[in-house]
Amino acid sequence: MSLLVQKYGGTSVGTVERIQAVAEKVAKFKLQGHDLVVVVSAMSGETNRLVGLAKEMQAMPDPREMDVLLSTGEQVTIALLCMALKANGCEARSYTGGQVKILTDDAHTKARIQSIDEKNIRADLNAGRVVVVAGFQGVDENGSITTLGRGGSDTTGVALAAALKADECQIYTDVDGVYTTDPRIVSAAKRLERVTFEEMLELASLGSKVLQIRAVEFAGKYNVPLRVLHSFQEGSGTLITIDEEFSTMEQPVISGIALNRDEAKVTIAGIPDIPGVASKVLTPVSEANIEVDVIVQNVAADKTTDLTFTVNRNDMLRAKAVMDAVAKELGAKSVSTDDTIVKISIVGVGMRSHVGVASEMFKSLAEENINIQMITTSEIKISVIIEERYAELAVRSLHTAFGLDKAE
């Protein structure tokens, strides 16, 4: 018997039938003797409907009122789920974020949780009730309703699990776990039983849309065991846990391979190689509110330097315009762009204690005649930029090279 916080996303509660299916599932856990706190999102489509109404009222809807509006989505779901639980003979009580109360700052539409009062929830759990909490929302010091931004329901789940010292925070979604890579690219991709918070962060930021980065960070910080599971299929999912629980023997060198197709490359060539030049190039980019991912700088023989960085493809033309101005000012030779590239990353806490992971990666790509355009490394990740047409080939060959293919 343990205390579980379960979070069901918008698709899992998207229809009357699905809410009923979730209720049956929760009731089953309850019958097994677990204490349950269930966090739910708005029924899928509802948030978009409300946003649509808001935009008809005001071109830029007032953030405070936007939160009043959007928070109704989850409020509908908690009430319906409690009714469905009671229809299943399971005592339940709903809580809005404000009722819990989940105290946040007053940054409407993107508030951050400051504290959670677990008193009422604890009393309901002790009374044998399932507690159903509206995800994505809280309340500020003045009693105004706030929301945590898209995907905030994951954060609500993790924060409640941390406050209640739950045994596990289970995120139910439409995939059955975290995979070594995208199964649509590599059919041999396998589900990971476990992954560390750090690896999950790298995988999430690289395009695995399974979990919100913020929730993973939060779970890591408060050491909340986090499990990703399929809402309506059996299975143990993927447990996201702290590093120390792995024994080095079991631990694979590489946990997963991420592919990011959203990047484009901008190169400014032939700029004077003097201190502060990188800042002169990149400050105008950030001032234009363009996020930069990979940055590589190389010194050429003629005392000039080339600087290449990647941005989101949607920002490439704006970045080019900024660079054209910078090039003029600094007397650079040229500015060029390329949006037919991808970023491939291998991620694994195991690479900390293994030498030769990078060379293994480069060798594997070389064997497929794939040219590497940029390289960047972190403690548990190596990313390369390659031509887009080699994306799938590169992922497949690395998946095999690092021994990630499914056992027969």
Add this chain to the structure above:
Amino acid sequence: MSLLVQKYGGTSVGTVERIQAVAEKVAKFKLQGHDLVVVVSAMSGETNRLVGLAKEMQAMPDPREMDVLLSTGEQVTIALLCMALKANGCEARSYTGGQVKILTDDAHTKARIQSIDEKNIRADLNAGRVVVVAGFQGVDENGSITTLGRGGSDTTGVALAAALKADECQIYTDVDGVYTTDPRIVSAAKRLERVTFEEMLELASLGSKVLQIRAVEFAGKYNVPLRVLHSFQEGSGTLITIDEEFSTMEQPVISGIALNRDEAKVTIAGIPDIPGVASKVLTPVSEANIEVDVIVQNVAADKTTDLTFTVNRNDMLRAKAVMDAVAKELGAKSVSTDDTIVKISIVGVGMRSHVGVASEMFKSLAEENINIQMITTSEIKISVIIEERYAELAVRSLHTAFGLDKAE
């Protein structure tokens, strides 16, 4: 410059365009220098949609969760109206019932208001903001959301006006005021400039669906000047006010004529005329949860008595079954029913100080050869039961007889 509480019902905020029209109207009042508290209902259709979802979850939806669910309807409207007000350059802030806070008892789905904290609203008004409050909802001592039952938004408006000592509570609806009788029956019906709370109570309970009885009672109790107006047409509507404001000279004897087509008659004849027999007849009716309206008892020459009462037409067959059992027990002669009757009432505080009102009414009906089946009177009302086919004729002749026809 005065403090106005304005209430707009579901039809008045039923679409994006109507919410915008309400916003423009409110902004105009604000520009004229008034302080404004605006109470709104859920967009028309929304409450029914939510009730439908609830019934799919649970045959008899849990009342606490029903309130969590239904209260989202008004919450959506307050947010949208505030956005629309801001788009009109009008500073505004929304409040749910809980945020105000409107404290109620814990009788979910039919809670009664216990107190209102006007502190926050007052601060916003002082800061020049329009305050938009969700009607129909409150919060109990434990912080659970409650609702006041259908039509509760009128009550919210009146209660806020009482708490804030507002100069007027304006109920905006789809009629332009209270009429001397139904204009669809008597084309000469005219709008009343004023009507007393007591008259309004009698008119409302007799089928004028303009205002909720509870809101009128509340307004009378706390002496809140209440005005009924059309949401989207100009006009001064009808002011519902206390008796004393009328001078007896201006005061008409009869204010209005109400027609109720929902009644049916049940007669039990030839029961022993002994003390307690009325109770023996009527207790089983109330135990069957059937509401009785008019009751008339007459003694016959043979020491037996006939007792006739009216019930809602939907309850007539059930009432008949109850009477058949009673008749057997008491040895009554017969039980008969009639659902082709109507009740016509003339209402007016003026009849207190005028004799001959009843005889004027009976004479007027006799001139049209309309037979009166039952009569019942109160201090400010005389009701008769007549055959249904004479309904319109009776209303028209009384309307003329009491001088209510529109001046040319």
